[in-house]
Amino acid sequence: MDALDRKIINLLQTGFPLTEAPFLDVAVQLGVEEKELLKRLSDLLENKTLSRFGPMYDAQKLGGAFSLVAVRVPEDKYEIVTAIVNSFPEVAHNYKRDHDLNMWYVLATDSPEKIDEVNAKIEKKSGLKVYNMPKLEEYYIGLNLPV
Amino acid sequence: MDMKVKYRLPSLPQQAVLDDTDQALITLIQTGLPLSPTPYADIAKELQLNEEDVIQRIQKLNDDNVIKRFGVVVRHHELGYKANAMTVWNIPDDAVSELGACMGQFDFVTLCYRRPRRLPDWPYNLFTMIHGKDRDDVLANIELLAKRCNLDENEHKVLFSTRRFKQRGAIYR
Numbered sequence: 001m002d003a004l005d006r007k008i009i010n011l012l013q014t015g016f017p018l019t020e021a022p023f024l025d026v027a028v029q030l031g032v033e034e035k036e037l038l039k040r041l042s043d044l045l046e047n048k049t050l051s052r053f054g055p056m057y058d059a060q061k062l063g064g065a066f067s068l069v070a071v072r073v074p075e076d077k078y079e080i081v082t083a084i085v086n087s088f089p090e091v092a093h094n095y096k097r098d099h100d101l102n103m104w105y106v107l108a109t110d111s112p113e114k115i116d117e118v119n120a121k122i123e124k125k126s127g128l129k130v131y132n133m134p135k136l137e138e139y140y141i142g143l144n145l146p147v
Numbered sequence: 148m149d150m151k152v153k154y155r156l157p158s159l160p161q162q163a164v165l166d167d168t169d170q171a172l173i174t175l176i177q178t179g180l181p182l183s184p185t186p187y188a189d190i191a192k193e194l195q196l197n198e199e200d201v202i203q204r205i206q207k208l209n210d211d212n213v214i215k216r217f218g219v220v221v222r223h224h225e226l227g228y229k230a231n232a233m234t235v236w237n238i239p240d241d242a243v244s245e246l247g248a249c250m251g252q253f254d255f256v257t258l259c260y261r262r263p264r265r266l267p268d269w270p271y272n273l274f275t276m277i278h279g280k281d282r283d284d285v286l287a288n289i290e291l292l293a294k295r296c297n298l299d300e301n302e303h304k305v306l307f308s309t310r311r312f313k314q315r316g317a318i319y320r
Binding site for chain 1: 162163165173176177178179180182183184185186187188198202205206208211212213214215216217218219220221222225226233243244247248250251259260261262263265268269274304306307308309310311312
């Protein structure tokens with residue numbers, strides 16, 4: 001990644017024009033050819049520096065639901081509980097963290113009711129108590145990391 | 148009499164009112180915009196709409212915050228932000244909104260949510276994801292954050308992840 005790639009990423013983290021020729025508008029702003037900008041973006045997606053170029057949705061507005069859930073898993077049961085939790089397709093990710101509550105998974109479902117359903121199933125299968133911590137309020141998300 | 152509402156439950160985001168065309172548009176562009184000189188015209192052609200309509204619908208989705216961000220979505224790890232920690236704070240309920248807003252303005256804070264406490268096991272009600280080049284950088288950022296938002300007195304915990312077991316992107320209709 002060179003200086004131009006960095007300029008492109010930093011600028012496009014802040015938004016993208018809704019105009020007839022948006023790449024041309026951005027290219028002019030960066031002082032490069034439109035073709036060069038498109039090539040760079042294509043390469044950055046190809047080599048996985050960027051995960052996506054486009055919209056990031058608020059899943060709740062689309063009717064979906066998310067929740068963060070913590071579990072206190074005994075070390076000797078960690079593998080088996082991981083297998084149980086990860087067997088549910090609603091589990092979007094699952095991290096081990098250095099705390100007494102050591103398993104943290106995120107549920108992404110198509111309705112809020114499903115969150116409780118999946119958690120109940122996980123409690124039953126694992127025999128462990130789950131701590132459901134849905135988002136109550138979201139503050140500004142600064143996903144703009146200078147690169 | 149001076150009546151002040153010190154604490155009220157925040158309203159959760161409501162499901163947006165979307166028609167079939169919005170749904171089709173949301174689905175079509177969820178994996179990304181076409182990398183062509185005229186992406187909106189291309190989308191319009193695909194959906195049998197006109198370009199102006201596509202632009203207006205995306206603008207509306209953006210204004211209604213159905214679209215939270217529009218542009219590049221970076222992979223932190225590939226960009227050298229190799230460490231992150233879920234950092235949780237125990238903040239008085241009547242101060243959490245103000246402090247959340249303060250923390251959320253820092254570039255290295257990528258998530259900032261209020262969540263319920265689960266007493267007595269879990270007293271923390273403000274969750275932040277803090278990024279850095281390495282662990283020390285993350286810890287330095289947390290210290291900076293605490294200082295700048297006057298959080299030294301507040302109880303907090305830093306939970307580095309030790310293993311990642313599963314990660315998939317959210318899938319929408």
